[in-house]
Amino acid sequence: LWHARPASADLLAPLHAAGVAVLPARRTRVGIEQPWATGGDLERLLARATPAAEAPVGSATSVSREGEDGMPDLGRALHDTAEAVAGLHDALHTVPGLREAGLGRLDPTCTVAAAREGLEAVLPDLLPAFDRVGERVRRALAADHSPDVLLHGDLSADQVVLDACGGVRLIDLDRLNVGPAGHDLGGFAAMELIRGRTDTAEALVAAYRECAASLDGAADRSAGPSDAAVRAWTAHHLLLRVVEPFRDLVPAWRGRVEARITLASAVLDGGPEGVDA
DSSP states (O other), X not given: OOSSOOGGGGTHHHHHHTTOSBOOOEEOSSSEEOOOOTTOBHHHHHHHHOXXXXXXXXXXXXXXXXXXXXXXXXXXXXXXXXXXXXXXXXXXXXXXXXXXXXXOBOOHHHHHHHXXXXXXXXXXXXXXXXXXXXXXXXXXHHTOOOOEEEEOSSOOGGGEEEOTTOOEEEOOOTTOEEEXXXXXXXXXXXXXXXXXXXXXXXXXXXXXXXXXXXXXXXXXXXXXXXXXXXXXXXHHHHHHTTTHHXXXXXXXXXXXXXXXXXXXXXXXXXXXXXXXX
């Protein structure tokens, strides 16, 4: 259901028809109807398959474990997720009408400003540290000249669902917009780092590059953003999530808020070994 219909509402059907890995959708008067994904989401799979989930960032996790207790193979699920994201991104160039669909363009400055306001309301003493990292992120993002793609806009493991056979579909595309691919990859990576799953963040990005390079016509564009761009967008998303520990009533939330700023800085430096967010 929605209060105001997002611009993406009419795009799900053509995306699905074009072979992009999204759930099919049927418009109703007040929203859309989509089939139930019986295999759960990727977050559930990662949490069960990686014993270091919710451990300090930098803990070793494995992405090669095969299905146990009827679970899909984790490595395959991550590869299929990367393939789905690469296909969504490429749709801007392959699905007719998307460029004229009224989608907005990504504005990272605006979203960071909103995150800063949230931090100012709960822990204003951390603003200097936030601003220092934020300025580094701003400069790094300004150096990202990756071509525009169709962005999911809010990519994380809980936005990826699996069917009964383990097939992957992307959901919750109400934030579809246009911008560099690093935005989606960094959003996914940021949540994986927060969950203590460093290896899955790296595996998804590596698989994405492989999948993007294999797409028809990809040689005319790019096989994905640079490592520096992915790190910049990952740090960006960590700053956007800086007040979540407070909002989620996490014990010792102040330390977790501060840790996310530290983690964002560590990511820019090539970390984040040993940082607990």
